[in-house]
Every structure is written in C-alpha cells, then in structure tokens.
Amino acid sequence: MILAEERRQHILQAITQQGRVVAADLAQRFATSEDTIRRDLRDLDRAGKLRRVHGGAVRPSALTSDFRERVATDLPRKQALAAVAVGLIQPDDIVLIDAGSTNLALAHLLEDGAAMAIVTNCPAIAVALGQFIRTEVIMLGGTVAGGTGSVRGARTLKALADIRADLCFIGACGLDPAYGLAAWEGEDAALKQAMIYASRRVVSAIVTEKLARPAPFKVADVSSLDQIIVEADAPADLLARLRAAPDAPDILIAGQEPR
Secondary structure (H helix, E strand, O other): OOOHHHHHHHHHHHHHHHOEEEHHHHHHHOOOOHHHHHHHHHHHHHOOOOEEEOOEEEOHHHHOOOHHHHHHOOHHHHHHHHHHHHOOOOOOOEEEEOOOHHHHHHHHHOOOOOOOEEEEOOHHHHHHOOOOOOOEEEEOOOEEEOOOOEEEOHHHHHHHOOOOEEEEEOOOOEEEOOOEEEEOOHHHHHHHHHHHHOEEEEEEEOOHHHEOOOOOEEEEOHHHOOEEEEOOOOOHHHHHHHHHOOOOOEEEEOOOOOO
16 A cells, blocks of 8 residues: 555645646545545645645645736647637627636737727736727726736626626636636636626636636536637547536637537
8 A cells, every 4th residue: 555655745746747636536546535635635735835726736836826927828829719719709799808818818819899898807908908999998997916917806896797798708717517617716706706797698718727627716607608618639528528517508629610
C-alpha cells in the first residue's frame, strides 16, 4: 500500500502537470476513499502547496493569476473562440459582455455597428471599444477588483437590475456537466448570476482546460446557457454529457460548422 507522504507527492506532481486534480479521480487512482483524499488535499492546502476547490484542488497560482497574464496566454485559441462568438451578434442587439480574457479577444474582433449597444463590467473591454460611434458602449459602475480585470460590487448589481440584454457573453472559471458554471470567488459568482438574469440569451466561450474543472462557487446550471463555444479538442465524452443534460445548450465548436 502506498504511504500517505508518497501519495501526497504524487498529488502535487499531478497538480504541477495538469493544473488541477479531482478528488474522485485520485481516490480511484490510489485505491483509497475520497475522505482520505480530502484529508490529503486539506493538509496540502494548509501547507500552501495547493488550493482546495469544489471537488478537488488547483495550483495556488490558479486563483490569483493576474488578468494581464491571462490576456497574453493562449491568445490564438481565444481568438478562435471569439470568432465564433462574433457571428452570434445582430446589429440591433444589446450585448452584455462579462470580464475575461476570452471576452476581451471577442471585443477586439468587434466592428463598430455590430451591435446597438455593448454593456460591460470590464474596463479593458470598454477601452477596446472606446472609439465606436454607431455602437453605444456602456461601462458598468462599481469597485475595480484588482487582478481580475472586472468591476463588481453592490453598485454593479444595482446597475444590472435596470438592464435587459438580448445577448450575454458570460465568463467561466469552470464548467462541469453536473455541477454547472462556476467561479473562483463568491462575489464574482453573484455578478455572473445577475448578468444571466438580465439577459435573454446566454453564451459562454470556454477553453478546453476549463471544462470539468472544479471551481468553488456555483453560478448556474448548464441549462441556463443557450450556447457553449468550445475548442476542437474538447473531450468527446464530456461534450456528450453536456448534450445529454436537461435543456442542454447548443454546442458550437471553433473551426467547425455548428452542430
């Protein structure tokens, strides 16, 4: 039988290589109980070697990476997702764009007049669209959350209560077919919930590593999304689970015709 210290070293190696681990998978891998794995993750969290999240754990840096770093990471992949998203916008739409590096890539692809109005909680997105004349650009008020690239708080939620958008591009920290859309922070989750409530249609463009990734704060069930845009390498079994969910969203694959 593998010793606890050796098992924990293997867990840290997996975190380093994959960026995340799932407790149920670790329990199966090491032929032990999920309670044992949770104790391992708890102790490693206390030692500062990982951060526990719902269903597993992530690298410590996964929760604190700077928005500027995320913007510069995997840009071609995010641009491919954004190119699909742009095609969903109609000229008479009021579009709500959540903060996030993939949504910023979307903003950079937008042309003036592509929508009637763009509403965002992301200063970088507002700046990217700042020269628009035919499309009205509305920046939500609130408190700038350092490192996240977003504005949030009570004033942001109050402003959203007065908005009815045709289309919302919601950011995702993680998306699991069973658990749904999730965020790293509770305040961010509350903001995303308000955005979904304020919108007639909701779309999320997601890089592959965020699929089935655990994040601690639930935003909404998968059924709250109308469409999900994924990369071509998204796991087929996970896409099948998404399609099998009640009131499943349409799945669009970047670089392919819609299914």
